[in-house]
Amino acid sequence: MSAVNRQQRTPMPEQDPATRARNFEEVPLGYTPEQAQQEAARCLNCKKRECVAGCPVEVDIPAFVHLIAESEFAAAARKIKETNALPAVCGRVCPQESQCESKCVLGKKWEPLAIGRLERFAADYERMNNLVELPEKQPPNGKKVAIIGAGPSGLTVAGDLILLGYGVTIFEAFHRPGGVLMYGIPEFRLPKAIVESEVDYLRQLGVRIELNQVIGRSITIDELTEDLGFDAVFVGVGAGLPYFLGIEGEQLGGVYAANEYLTRTNLMRAYRFPEYDTPIVKGRTVCVLGGGNVAMDAARTARRLGAEHVYIVYRRSKAELPARAEEVHHAEEEGIIFKLLAAPLAFEGNGDGMVQRMRCQEMELGEPDDSGRRRPVPKAGCEFTIETDLVIVAIGGGANPLLTKSTPGMELNRRGYIVADDAGKTSKPRVWAGGDIVTGSATVIEAMGAGRRAARAIHECLSG
Amino acid sequence: MSRIVNKTELVPNIHEMLVEAPQIAAKALPGQFVVVMADETGERVPLTIADFDRDQGTITLILMVVGTSSRKLARLRAGDAFHALLGPLGHPSEIEDYGSIIMVAGGVGTAPIYPIARALRDKGNRVITIQGARNRDLLFWRDRMAAVSDEHIITTDDGSAGRKGLVTEPLRERLAADNGKTIGCVYAIGPTIMMKCCSDTTRPFDVRTIVSLNTIMVDGTGMCGGCRVEIGGETRFTCVDGPEFDGHLVNWSTMMARQRIYHTSEQCSLTRYLDEVSTS
Incomplete structure (x- = not known):
């Protein structure tokens, strides 16, 4: 093997932008074993393990990286799984650059260790070579935990508690488990077969998953604890109702909330219409409103569905884009055009109820607002129009009231989110909560971190 | 669960399905609906709960054949199960x-x-x-x-x-x-x-005047916003804010336009489906 290159990380091969912009295959192709070992050898194995402190689920990063360097790939995957039930997912969608990798000592002078790529490699290697082994479980302790929502937080709670001997049942409203991993994140960023395989691993561990159950309607939380014998409940129901802009014309056809656009594509597989029955409006000129990761996902999806021009319309400047740098970079490579400092004013229809153009206001940056970012203010007299036949509104959402409104005794904050302490304990006895229904829109790994802390707290409470 | 107990064609192209769904039957109230999928590649389709029998643990669904999804559902027979059945949804x-x-x-x-x-x-x-x-x-x-x-x-x-x-x-x-x-x-x-x-x-x-809106939906739980309607100038979601609304406040013209969004796709899907069925 060549000498260790501490300065630069080992590049990961990717599909060429022009090719991938027209398919739904995964963009990064993953490390080969040689590339993984080459990258793993860069680790300094620091005494003070800053990277572990930067991980919301405290993966033993130096240990698994060391195992990769030693060619013990499957053992590396198992090391990760001691604290992270979804390594193939996290290796792909975690914002490592602001978590573990941001703490890497190599990064102080050079490029940080590519921890996410290594995590992904280990998990993929284990799965693709059929080396997945089930870890030892504690004997059944006779206690039952109900988890509401099969998304990142719920799956994490399930993975932790099943190993501790609990009977674990997940209730999921959709017909496929995974939550945002299934309906939100596109195939080209997180193949659904990987989500299925990680969920299947939990099933093999003994986790029961009841699909098509809308808790709060078919069964209430009180019924779970009082009639169905659950000792504790974890609420991880995730994202809520999408926001719209409240401007003229948003009822027009071809104007979607990103949730709908992505759910149609990912969960319902509209990108394979008519083989799958769920249709989707395909635009030639697409405007995506918003600058977060969801906006990038929507824009890149539209491109793959055949759009000629895709614009990200964002009211601040590039520096304030909330999306991960890697997502912005990938979007740019695929020809997505950033229309910055622009805000929509109204949508106009074509007379047949479909959107035809969007009127926008040019913005400029003023004084910093509460978030510390400079506030966009309208530039007087500067309006413009974009001809567009598909608009995707990706400006976030609010709390979904479906479950919380049917759950007496659970305190909500002013915005409708569940009030919970750091361990996820709510005001309702025996009920914990975590993920977006507590924090509002956040990341997969933050939801998983909340799941980890809640699992620990549930265990302490039920075993004490 | 979610097995069809009995199915009859009431009148041409309108089918009555008696479905085993004890949890839904136990909670269903007039005005609520379910979301069903016929098979793995199917759409999620909202259907009103036309009746429920808490003792028998059944609900009754009425289905009108229009396009691919309703045809797929109508082809299911007694003993078959839906791919998915979710409910009860919406305000009673x-x-x-x-x-x-x-x-x-x-x-x-x-x-x-x-x-x-x-x-x-x-x-x-x-x-x-x-x-x-x-x-x-x-x-x-x-x-x-x-x-x-x-x-x-x-x-x-x-x-x-x-x-x-x-x-x-x-x-x-x-x-x-x-x-x-x-x-x-x-x-x-x-x-x-x-x-x-x-x-x-x-x-x-x-x-x-109360109306019950039959907008196009995907999830049926408030998450996607596809079923939105304008009620008294405000955007509301049929699935979680409805399905019943004050008929005098509904913006009917935008609602009807939204029901036509997928017209071309629906035709394409139906042609393909009929072709598939006739050759199978």
């Missing part, structure tokens, strides 16, 4: 004592209106039902509607049963004759254009 109807109430059921709208009429009658309302269809052969559940109505008026477009004409005619006459203002509420459920026309008819009489 507000069952109050209005005095007298007019229930207007157009076409397949008879299905959702039946349990609401029954509950309102049990509450003490005098129920006047106006049940309309294009012709005699398309009328179903006449006996059931008669059983929960104090007055039962039938209309058909061609006069082959009951009175010839549209449901709005007896509706207008009834309201015009109601000098004592005993009619406290009108329910109108059926094709969108019928609900709009009923709302237009009742507006001058200033009588509360």
Whole structure:
């Protein structure tokens, strides 16, 4: 093997932008074993393990990286799984650059260790070579935990508690488990077969998953604890109702909330219409409103569905884009055009109820607002129009009231989110909560971190 | 679970399905709906719960064959299971004592209106039902509607049963004759254009008018926003804010335009499906 290159990380091969912009295959192709070992050898194995402190689920990063360097790939995957039930997912969608990798000592002078790529490699290697082994479980302790929502937080709670001997049942409203991993994140960023395989691993561990159950309607939380014998409940129901802009014309056809656009594509597989029955409006000129990761996902999806021009319309400047740098970079490579400092004013229809153009206001940056970012203010007299036949509104959402409104005794904050302490304990006895229904829109790994802390707290409470 | 116990074609292209769904049956209330999928590649389709039997653990769904998804559902037989069945969803109807109430059921709208009429009658309302269809052969559940109505008026477009004409005619006459203002509420459920026309008819009489909207949905739990409608100038979601709304506040023209969004795709899907079915 060549000498260790501490300065630069080992590049990961990717599909060429022009090719991938027209398919739904995964963009990064993953490390080969040689590339993984080459990258793993860069680790300094620091005494003070800053990277572990930067991980919301405290993966033993130096240990698994060391195992990769030693060619013990499957053992590396198992090391990760001691604290992270979804390594193939996290290796792909975690914002490592602001978590573990941001703490890497190599990064102080050079490029940080590519921890996410290594995590992904280990998990993929284990799965693709059929080396997945089930870890030892504690004997059944006779206690039952109900988890509401099969998304990142719920799956994490399930993975932790099943190993501790609990009977674990997940209730999921959709017909496929995974939550945002299934309906939100596109195939080209997180193949659904990987989500299925990680969920299947939990099933093999003994986790029961009841699909098509809308808790709060078919069964209430009180019924779970009082009639169905659950000792504790974890609420991880995730994202809520999408926001719209409240401007003229948003009822027009071809104007979607990103949730709908992505759910149609990912969960319902509209990108394979008519083989799958769920249709989707395909635009030639697409405007995506918003600058977060969801906006990038929507824009890149539209491109793959055949759009000629895709614009990200964002009211601040590039520096304030909330999306991960890697997502912005990938979007740019695929020809997505950033229309910055622009805000929509109204949508106009074509007379047949479909959107035809969007009127926008040019913005400029003023004084910093509460978030510390400079506030966009309208530039007087500067309006413009974009001809567009598909608009995707990706400006976030609010709390979904479906479950919380049917759950007496659970305190909500002013915005409708569940009030919970750091361990996820709510005001309702025996009920914990975590993920977006507590924090509002956040990341997969933050939801998983909340799941980890809640699992620990549930265990302490039920075993004490 | 979610197995079809019995299925009958009530009238051409309208099917009644009795479905084993004990959890949904235990909680269902008039006005609520379920989301169903016929198979793995299918759409998620909202269907109103037309009846429920808590003891038997069954719900009744009424299905009108229109495009690919409804055809796939209609092909399921007794003993088959849905790929997915989720519910009960949406707000239940507000069952109050209005005095007298007019229930207007157009076409397949008879299905959702039946349990609401029954509950309102049990509450003490005098129920006047106006049940309309294009012709005699398309009328179903006449006996059931008669059983929960104090007055039962039938209309058909061609006069082959009951009175010839549209449901709005007896509706207008009834309201015009109601000098004592005993009619406290009108329910109108059926094709969108019928609900709009009923709302237009009742507006001058200033009588509360409730409609149940059948917008296109995906998840049915508030997450996607595809079922949004404009109600009194505000954006509302049919799945979690409805499905019942004040008919006088609905922006009918945008609602009807939204129902046409996928028209071309639906045609394409149907052609492909019919081709597939005929060759299989």
